[in-house]
Structure formats: structure tokens, C-alpha cells
Amino acid sequence: MAGKRVEIEKYMEHNNIDFMVIQETHIGDEVRESFKRSKFTWFLSGGALEQKGEQCHHGVGIIIRNEMRSAVHDVETISERFMTLTLNGKIPITIVAAYAPTAIATAEEKDTFYDKLAEVSKSHKKERNNVHRFGHECKITTWR
Numbered sequence: 001m002a003g004k005r006v007e008i009e010k011y012m013e014h015n016n017i018d019f020m021v022i023q024e025t026h027i028g029d030e031v032r033e034s035f036k037r038s039k040f041t042w043f044l045s046g047g048a049l050e051q052k053g054e055q056c057h058h059g060v061g062i063i064i065r066n067e068m069r070s071a072v073h074d075v076e077t078i079s080e081r082f083m084t085l086t087l088n089g090k091i092p093i094t095i096v097a098a099y100a101p102t103a104i105a106t107a108e109e110k111d112t113f114y115d116k117l118a119e120v121s122k123s124h125k126k127e128r129n130n131v132h133r134f135g136h137e138c139k140i141t142t143w144r
Helices: 002-014 066-071 107-125
Strands: 019-023 032-036 040-045 060-065 072-077 082-087 093-098 129-133
Touching: 002 019, 002 040, 002 060, 019 093, 040 066, 040 072, 040 082, 060 066, 060 082, 060 093, 066 072, 082 107, 093 107
Parallel strands: 093 129
Antiparallel strands: 019 060, 032 040, 040 060, 072 082, 082 093
């Protein structure tokens, strides 16, 4: 993913994007990590692997411009399909990174996903405004 990180950061820099939600990071083994690079900070949430050496097909992440780090109030790594990042500001927002099951998933997997999405949204709605992004970039100009 190191080469892809550079490519994503170049894209964000060129298009003046402040934050981006990513999916299918393929980060497994229940990885919950963040790391600061020269211009952007990456927050990642991976899943459990059933067998050693198995590749994870899920994983979500949120990438923010380093100038936004001081506005980060909370990062919640929930699972390989969900994470949230809450930013303080005049209008605090919570970014929800969600990776929905594909068409081949069982009805139970889909129901579980959407139940969890509703739970996550409801838990943040009480005190924050939500921004739901499903693998798309977003330019915000009022985060300060």
C-alpha cells in the first residue's frame, strides 16, 4: 500500500482535498492505527483474519490534511467496515467511514451492516452533525 499512499496523497494535494474516506484497504489482523506523513495523517481500521496469512478484503480509513489534526476530537475504530472521526469547530462534524457488503453477501450480513450503520449514526447524531461518505473525497472549507 506504500505506493498507493503516495498516489492518493498526490491526488489529494493536486485537487486540494482536505479529507478522504477510503475502503478496501486490505488491512487485517484487527489493525487499528494512525500515522502522520509529511502532509497527511492516515487513520485505519482493519478486521480479524480467520487464518494466519489470509488476506483481508475489507478495511476502511480516513485521511486528513495535517493542518486539520488540531481539530480532531475523537477517532473511533469500530471494525473492518466502520470507523468515525469527529472534528471540532463552529459546527462539529463526524465523518463516518463505512464499507457496505457487496451484492454476494448474505441478507444477514447486509442487515447486520445497516443495523450497525444506524447505531453509529444515532450515537453521533445526539451531539454532532454527520457527514456520511462512502469512499468519496470531500472538500470542506469551514473546519477551522
